[in-house]
Amino acid sequence: MIKVGFYQGCCFQGQDAHMFETMKEVFRMIDVELELLEETTCCGGNTIDEENRKLSYAINARNIALAEAKGLDMLISCNTCYMVIAKAKNALDNNKKLRDEINELLKEEGLEYRGTNKIYHLLDFFRDVVGYDRIRKAVKRPLKGWKVGAYYGCHVLYPKHTAIDDGDNPSSLQEVLKALGAEVIDDYEAKDTCCGYHAFFTDKTMTMKKLNRILGSVKKAGVDIVATPCPLCFKSFDIYQLQMENPPMVPSAFLPELMAYAFGLDKRKSGLGHHLIEVKKE
Amino acid sequence: METVTLKVFRFDPEKDKIPYYRDYEVPVEGTLLNALLYIKENLDPTISFRAFCRSEVCGSCSVRVNGKTKLACKTPMKELVKTWKGKPLRIDPLNHMKVIRDLVVDIDKPIEKMKTLIPWLVPDPRVVPSDPRHESIIYPEEMELYKDQIHCMLCFSCYSACEAVEDNERYRGPFAFSKAYRFQVDRRDIETAKEKRIRYSISGGLWSCVQCQKCIHVCPKGVKPAEDIQNLRGQAVKKGFTDKPGAKKLKHYVDWIYATGQINRLYLPEEVYGNKEARKKLTEEYERMGIEVWEVPKPTKGLMKFRDIYLEILSREDKALELDFSHVRKIDKMVSDIFKADICTIVDRAHQNNRKSKGLIGKLKGLLGGSDD
Ligand code: SF4
Ligand code: SF4
Ligand code: FES
Numbered sequence: 001m002i003k004v005g006f007y008q009g010c011c012f013q014g015q016d017a018h019m020f021e022t023m024k025e026v027f028r029m030i031d032v033e034l035e036l037l038e039e040t041t042c043c044g045g046n047t048i049d050e051e052n053r054k055l056s057y058a059i060n061a062r063n064i065a066l067a068e069a070k071g072l073d074m075l076i077s078c079n080t081c082y083m084v085i086a087k088a089k090n091a092l093d094n095n096k097k098l099r100d101e102i103n104e105l106l107k108e109e110g111l112e113y114r115g116t117n118k119i120y121h122l123l124d125f126f127r128d129v130v131g132y133d134r135i136r137k138a139v140k141r142p143l144k145g146w147k148v149g150a151y152y153g154c155h156v157l158y159p160k161h162t163a164i165d166d167g168d169n170p171s172s173l174q175e176v177l178k179a180l181g182a183e184v185i186d187d188y189e190a191k192d193t194c195c196g197y198h199a200f201f202t203d204k205t206m207t208m209k210k211l212n213r214i215l216g217s218v219k220k221a222g223v224d225i226v227a228t229p230c231p232l233c234f235k236s237f238d239i240y241q242l243q244m245e246n247p248p249m250v251p252s253a254f255l256p257e258l259m260a261y262a263f264g265l266d267k268r269k270s271g272l273g274h275h276l277i278e279v280k281k282e
Numbered sequence: 283m284e285t286v287t288l289k290v291f292r293f294d295p296e297k298d299k300i301p302y303y304r305d306y307e308v309p310v311e312g313t314l315l316n317a318l319l320y321i322k323e324n325l326d327p328t329i330s331f332r333a334f335c336r337s338e339v340c341g342s343c344s345v346r347v348n349g350k351t352k353l354a355c356k357t358p359m360k361e362l363v364k365t366w367k368g369k370p371l372r373i374d375p376l377n378h379m380k381v382i383r384d385l386v387v388d389i390d391k392p393i394e395k396m397k398t399l400i401p402w403l404v405p406d407p408r409v410v411p412s413d414p415r416h417e418s419i420i421y422p423e424e425m426e427l428y429k430d431q432i433h434c435m436l437c438f439s440c441y442s443a444c445e446a447v448e449d450n451e452r453y454r455g456p457f458a459f460s461k462a463y464r465f466q467v468d469r470r471d472i473e474t475a476k477e478k479r480i481r482y483s484i485s486g487g488l489w490s491c492v493q494c495q496k497c498i499h500v501c502p503k504g505v506k507p508a509e510d511i512q513n514l515r516g517q518a519v520k521k522g523f524t525d526k527p528g529a530k531k532l533k534h535y536v537d538w539i540y541a542t543g544q545i546n547r548l549y550l551p552e553e554v555y556g557n558k559e560a561r562k563k564l565t566e567e568y569e570r571m572g573i574e575v576w577e578v579p580k581p582t583k584g585l586m587k588f589r590d591i592y593l594e595i596l597s598r599e600d601k602a603l604e605l606d607f608s609h610v611r612k613i614d615k616m617v618s619d620i621f622k623a624d625i626c627t628i629v630d631r632a633h634q635n636n637r638k639s640k641g642l643i644g645k646l647k648g649l650l651g652g653s654d655d
Binding site: 018044052158166168196202204205274 | 327347348349350357365366367437445446449450480487489490491492493494495496498499507512513515516519526527528530532534535536539543544545550554555564567568571573582583584587588589591592594595597599600601603
């Protein structure tokens, strides 16, 4: 059993709290114990940086320090949280003055950022720690005949210094989907288009145009469902899609949900049964 | 000798009705620019592309390889063959600009767009001596603020890769915002020019950036336009341009994260767009599916100390917004109404090792993923 600290960010709380239980179960099936890092806070969502970049670094120094205090590496299941925390880690590891200044503040809580532990996103965790074989072995209900569109989302591929895969021609998502037995579709035209999630509250028309491109393109490619390792891209697809003028009603999934379903959990339990755009494929 | 096929975009508007691709077999050696020169010298002298310095300085040789923007003289052929596993490499001109011929594009439009953001110094007479024989001193700590931005060589890689350019005609372009920001933090530049740059940035699409980070990814010079755009947004809000949705979103983040350690997606539509219906609709939708919805995120255990850190940083640093304590108190009240206690008590109580806790607090613990049976 591998134990790892789980950073939930804002995505597994409130209306999505049920997803954490599913994640725990999915990971147990591939011999990983998720220990919830309870005292962590929102990473700032790449928005607090607009207020002040050091505040973003401090918040995330604290988040990482909470994992380090438990002697755990940190698993982050959101592309944006991953990138924001990785950027902070980068800054802290390369700037002693910044690290000292922030550690002085963390002292009050008995915390210290040391930079000793790793941070992972789902995709590199599956590739480097779990291994695709273990995923393959946990599959009880292969996604045979499912045409799954692979959609990465931006913040795991760019920028280079925090990316977890080759930004030009990545493969880690296709590998997981193949291990689940799905037919992977990864060469549709808009595969690199941004999902537009982060523009929804700054310039909504951008989000709608992005969704139009991506969903039109996957529909044309004939997919049954789009799978993404990012809960925000997933929200863009499942929630914001409905705000389009003529929603193409393309179903989507957050990667762990598809894993849960392939590992034998039922539609509801896997989370697939809770989508606003119904997943009809069995 | 190892070779690979380049499928090169060809188009001569004077001769060709539509563009086409021509295949060339080139050695897997040196850089992509070497390969293009190899074609011109040995295979086909009619091919057109731009290049000059061959050493990552002039910024003229950017093209796209299988859709991904690359500076030709910086990109080793071996690396491309490895990335694309020996498959043919499709070479296209940069995106978002008119093709003049083959791989040569017209850069006038992005240049004109950039100029609207006043990418030059407008000297402040109080700082810059009017006598040209006197020096205007720049200290190293000042340089620190724009040491990356000044390396931009106008290669337009970021403009080609940009998601906002793609879907907003008016969008000035990543590099243009970096150029503008460089002068926003220059002490010698006059305040009235800074104010104008912000105004023009906003009308030039400052809030349309989707923060995809592609500009940072493709920049051969280490410029970080996406981060400069965040910096400019901060400056815009600080200067009082707070009517845009983006500014309200920032306020939501600043206040809610301080108050609860989390943002609140149920209240975002209301606080940004005044859309009160969204919260109700989303809540109903989830309830219909049997998911219990909590109006406020769980208060984290270290919340009070987290607040101290947050405040301390904000008190020391230059920031876009002041914390809105009346908003924070409102949020605190919502939390205490739901959990029937004041926020400090909730934070303490919710995390006591009391396995018998009942009711709302018990449910709260359930949300934390801890067993509370
Ligand atoms: S982060 Fe913004 S400026 Fe940079 S490429 Fe993406 S949309 Fe364009
Ligand atoms: S910011 Fe970088 S990618 Fe963009 S034009 Fe300047 S040098 Fe080129
Ligand atoms: S030829 Fe000058 S930058 Fe490539």
